[in-house]
Structures are given as structure tokens and as C-alpha cells.
Amino acid sequence: MQLPQPAYLPAHETSVQQVYLPAPGVSVQQPFQPQQLAPSHYQPMVGSPVWDQNSLASTFSTMTLTPPVNNDWYLDTSASSHMTSHDGTLSHSSTPRFPSPTSIVVGNGSLLPVTATGKAQLGPLVLNNVLVSPQLIKNLISVRQFTVDNNCSVEFDPYGCSVKDLFSRNVIIRCNSSGPLYPLQLPVAHSLVASSAPPYLWHRRLGHPGREALSKLASAIPACNKSLDSICHACQLGRHVRLPFGTSASRASNNFDLIHCDLWTSPVASVSGYKYYLVVLDDCSHYLWTFPLRLKSDTFTTLSNFFAYVSTQFGTRVKAVQSDNGKEFDNSSARTFFLTHGVLFRMSCPYTSPQNGKAERIIRTTNDVIRSLLFQASMPPPYWAEALHTATLLNILPTKTLDFSTPHSALLGSAPSYDHLRVFGCKCYPNL
Numbered sequence: 001m002q003l004p005q006p007a008y009l010p011a012h013e014t015s016v017q018q019v020y021l022p023a024p025g026v027s028v029q030q031p032f033q034p035q036q037l038a039p040s041h042y043q044p045m046v047g048s049p050v051w052d053q054n055s056l057a058s059t060f061s062t063m064t065l066t067p068p069v070n071n072d073w074y075l076d077t078s079a080s081s082h083m084t085s086h087d088g089t090l091s092h093s094s095t096p097r098f099p100s101p102t103s104i105v106v107g108n109g110s111l112l113p114v115t116a117t118g119k120a121q122l123g124p125l126v127l128n129n130v131l132v133s134p135q136l137i138k139n140l141i142s143v144r145q146f147t148v149d150n151n152c153s154v155e156f157d158p159y160g161c162s163v164k165d166l167f168s169r170n171v172i173i174r175c176n177s178s179g180p181l182y183p184l185q186l187p188v189a190h191s192l193v194a195s196s197a198p199p200y201l202w203h204r205r206l207g208h209p210g211r212e213a214l215s216k217l218a219s220a221i222p223a224c225n226k227s228l229d230s231i232c233h234a235c236q237l238g239r240h241v242r243l244p245f246g247t248s249a250s251r252a253s254n255n256f257d258l259i260h261c262d263l264w265t266s267p268v269a270s271v272s273g274y275k276y277y278l279v280v281l282d283d284c285s286h287y288l289w290t291f292p293l294r295l296k297s298d299t300f301t302t303l304s305n306f307f308a309y310v311s312t313q314f315g316t317r318v319k320a321v322q323s324d325n326g327k328e329f330d331n332s333s334a335r336t337f338f339l340t341h342g343v344l345f346r347m348s349c350p351y352t353s354p355q356n357g358k359a360e361r362i363i364r365t366t367n368d369v370i371r372s373l374l375f376q377a378s379m380p381p382p383y384w385a386e387a388l389h390t391a392t393l394l395n396i397l398p399t400k401t402l403d404f405s406t407p408h409s410a411l412l413g414s415a416p417s418y419d420h421l422r423v424f425g426c427k428c429y430p431n432l
Contacts, residue, residue: 071089071139072138072139072183072184072185073089073120073122073127073139073140073141073183073184074138074139074140074141074181074182074183074184075141075143075146075154075156075161075181075182075183075184076140076141076142076143077143077144079140079141079142079143080142080144080145081101081104081129081130081131081142081145082120082127082128082129082130082131082140082141082142082145082146083104083130083131083132083133083136083139083140083142084120084130084131084132084133084136084139084140085132085133085134085135085136085137085138085139086132086134087115087116087118087132089120089139090116090118090119090120090130090132094116094117094118095115095116095117096114096115096116096117096131100114100117100129100131101114101131102114104131104133104136112133112135112136113133113135114131114132114133115132115133115134116132117129117130117131117132118130118132122184123173124172124173125146125149125150125152125163125172125173125184126149126150127141127145127146127149128145128149129145138181141184147166150163150172151165151166151167152164152165152166152172153166156182159176159177160174160175160176160177160182161174161175161177161182161184162174162175163175163184202214202217203232208232208234208235208238245354245355245357248357248358251283251284252282252283252284253284254284254316255282255284255285255287255314255316255410255411256282256284256310256314256316256317256318256319257283257284257319257320258282258283258284258319258320258321258322259280259281259282259283259318259320259321259322260279260280260281260283260322260323260356260358260359260362261278261279261280261281261303261321261322261323261329261359262278262279262323262324262356262359262360262363263276263277263278263279263293263296263299263326263328264276264277264279264363264367266384268381268382268384269382270292270382270383270384270385270386271382271383271385271386272292272385272386273294274292274293274294274385275293275294275295276292276293276294276295276296277290277291277292277293277385277388278290278291278293278299278302278303279359279362279363279366280303280306281358281359281362282407282411283322283358284410285402285407285410285411286399286401286402286407286410287395287407287408287410287411288362288366288392288394288395288407289306289392290366290388290389290391290392291306292385292388296327296328297328299328299329300328300331300333300334300337303321303334303337304337306318307341307343317341317342317343318341318343319342319343319344320343320344320345320346321338321343321344321345321346322346322347322348322356322358322359323345323346323347323348323356323359324347324348324353324355324356324359325347325348325349325350329345329347330347365394366388366391366392366394369387369390369391369394370384370387370388370391373387373390373391373424373425374387376423376424376425377424377425378425379425387424390424393421394407395407395408395416396408396416396418
């Protein structure tokens with residue numbers, strides 16, 4: 001920098017004056033204003049020709065010292081946000097919007113304007129919410145925000161720093177430094193990983209993952225951070241499946257207006273000779289009945305007995321039956337019985353078990369209880385029929401279907417009793 005020529009005072013003003021210039025090593029980025037520097041940053045010049053301060057200030061006001069562009073990032077434990085001097089280091093940037101800050105407060109209380117915000121990619125690591133301020137000299141990494149962004153920890157030592165995974169404690173990056181600062185320097189392999197491959201090519205290389213899974217790889221593969229330009233036809237054909245069934249919100253208004261039936265086949269015959277069990281679920285009260293069967297042909301007899309039980313005990317009739325299209329339900333005897341009793345018989349379509357979803361779901365819930373009881377009692381699977389009788393205590397448990405009321409209260413109109421309950425599998429001793 002070429003200093004301006006001194007402007008001398010008239011000859012009759014012979015008193016010695018002191019002029020302050022920036023000390024060596026003091027960085028000046030804004031237009032130089034002498035009165036803005038602290039006294040410790042000045043160097044007095046005694047006995048030298050006297051300068052005209054007004055002329056000196058007007059000359060320096062037209063000069064700006066611009067430091068060279070620095071692409072290195074430095075870890076800073078006192079920075080509250082990531083910040084850089086130019087947006088060329090960012091993968092993408094935008095104008096700052098609320099709640100992003102509009103200025104940066106530095107140590108002496110001055111405010112540096114923020115011109116943009118964005119995101120930076122440092123190999124496998126990411127910097128979110130980076131503030132861009134052209135008046136900065138160094139690119140700073142907020143250690144606090146850095147550990148949150150990458151789910152990692154940073155350890156400092158006299159020879160450098162290490163970035164480690166927060167859970168596995170594996171070293172992600174080791175950066176050696178001779179001081180006085182801690183720069184984050186990446187290996188060449190990380191900085192150049194697949195930067196030229198487009199996202200659709202990585203989509204094919206990785207076996208056609210979904211968009212969400214692909215975006216999670218952005219820390220290791222920067223190209224995955226961009227969305228696919230077009231629809232992948234291979235994905236459309238390879239993942240073409242049946243649309244899911246919507247959750248049914250319908251419910252019968254009265255007890256026994258509709259019952260759901262299904263038959264479960266056990267892979268292991270019970271010690272009492274049972275191979276199947278029939279479930280009957282009332283759609284209104286959600287009350288469950290289970291009947292162990294030895295043969296599938298016993299299904300019709302059990303159903304006809306259940307109809308008689310409902311007529312006698314509750315003084316009403318079953319109006320509709322929902323089941324799958326199994327032959328234990330769809331046969332001439334059953335159809336004749338339903339017709340003579342005025343019962344509406346509804347069957348699900350072949351290979352469409354979700355249409356009988358309530359019965360399917362209650363079988364799964366019952367089997368979960370049976371298995372838990374057998375494991376608790378250390379009993380082998382052949383005792384599943386004995387655990388089945390205890391599993392019907394589902395009727396005295398609150399259920400979300402009834403707004404956490406119990407099926408027992410919904411059907412019988414009274415609160416259930418729990419005093420008689422005992423742990424399944426308690427030891428007993430025969431008295432001989």
C-alpha cells in the first residue's frame with residue numbers, strides 16, 4: 001500500500017506533534033478511520049515531519065484493504081453460528097430470512113451485516129445455517145452447532161483435533177495442526193467423493209432406494225442431496241403393489257347386529273386333542289368368544305349353538321355374520337341355516353383377508369397373549385388350548401375401540417370384577 005505524501009504545516013508552527021498509524025500486523029478491512037483504532041494499535045512517530053491529519057484521513061477514505069480469499073474453516077468454541085466471508089464455499093445459499101440473524105456481533109461490539117445464509121458440505125460433514133458476511137477474515141465453525149449438525153464430538157489436543165461419532169466413538173476425521181488455530185482440513189478422498197456423478201446415477205448404483213433414504217446419504221455422497229430430475233420407471237414397475245386397505249370406521253349400533261368369525265389352525269395339536277379354535281367377535285361391544293375345535297366340520301355346529309346362546313341369554317338375534325370364504329363357513333348347511341334364521345351372510349373376496357380384518361386382528365392379539373402366557377409359565381406349545389381360556393380376559397381390559405372402556409361393560413352393562421384372577425401356570429399339588 002502506497003502512503004500519501006505528507007502535507008507540511010507552515011514554517012512558523014514548529015511544535016512537535018504525534019501521528020498514529022496502524023501497527024504492523026493489524027488487519028484493516030473497512031475504510032481506514034484513525035479515530036476508530038484503540039491507542040494500543042498506534043505507533044507514535046516523534047520528531048518526524050508533521051502531517052496534516054485532515055488530508056491524511058481524506059486520502060485513506062478512498063482506500064480499502066481486501067484480504068485474500070481463504071477457503072479454510074477454523075473451529076471456534078465461542079462462535080454461536082457458522083460464518084464465512086463469501087458464499088462461494090457454500091453448496092447453496094439464499095438471502096437471510098427470519099429467524100436468521102441480520103448481523104454478527106464481534107468482540108468489540110461492532111455489527112457485521114449478514115448478506116446471505118446457506119449450507120456447506122465438508123466431505124462427510126455438513127454445516128447448516130452458515131452466515132455470510134463479506135467483512136469476515138476467517139471462515140469459522142461453531143463447535144456447538146457442528147456437533148449438533150453431525151451428531152459427533154470434537155476433541156482438542158496439542159497436536160490437532162479429532163472429530164468422532166457420538167455413539168460409536170469412531171474417528172471420522174483427524175486434523176493435525178501446528179497452531180495457533182484448529183483448522184478443519186479434509187482428506188482428498190472425502191472432498192472429491194463422487195462430486196461429478198448426477199443423483200440419478202447414484203440412485204441406480206445404490207439399488208433404487210427411496211428419496212428419503214437417498215437424501216440421508218448426502219453427508220457421504222453430496223450428489224444425493226439433490227432431488228431426482230425425473231421419475232424412475234424401473235422403480236414404478238419394480239415396486240408396483242396392491243394399494244393398502246383403508247381403516248374401517250364403521251361400527252354396528254346394537255349388540256349382535258354384526259359378528260365377525262374366523263378359524264385359526266394351530267401348527268401343534270394341543271394335549272387335549274384340539275387343532276383349531278373359532279373366534280366370534282361382536283362388532284358393537286367388541287366382546288370376544290373363543291371355541292377350541294378338534295375338526296373344521298365342528299364349526300357349523302358351534303355357530304348354531306352360539307346363535308341359540310345369544311337368543312336365550314340376551315333375548316335378541318344375530319342379524320349379520322362376516323367371515324372369509326372358507327368352506328367351514330360357506331357350505332350348504334350353513335347357508336340353509338342363515339336363510340331360515342334371516343341372517344345376512346357376508347364373505348370377503350378370495351385372497352383378500354383385510355376385508356375380514358377385525359377377526360384377523362383379534363386372532364393375532366389372542367395368539368400374542370397365548371404365547372406370552374406359555375412363556376411365563378414355562379409350558380410347551382401343546383398347552384395352547386389351556387392358555388386360550390385365560391386369553392379371553394381381553395374382555396375385561398380397556399380397548400381403544402371403545403374409548404378405553406371394556407367389552408364386558410359394553411355388553412353386560414356392569415363393571416368387570418378382578419378379584420378372582422390368578423397367575424396362569426401357578427403350581428398345584430394333587431391331594432392323594
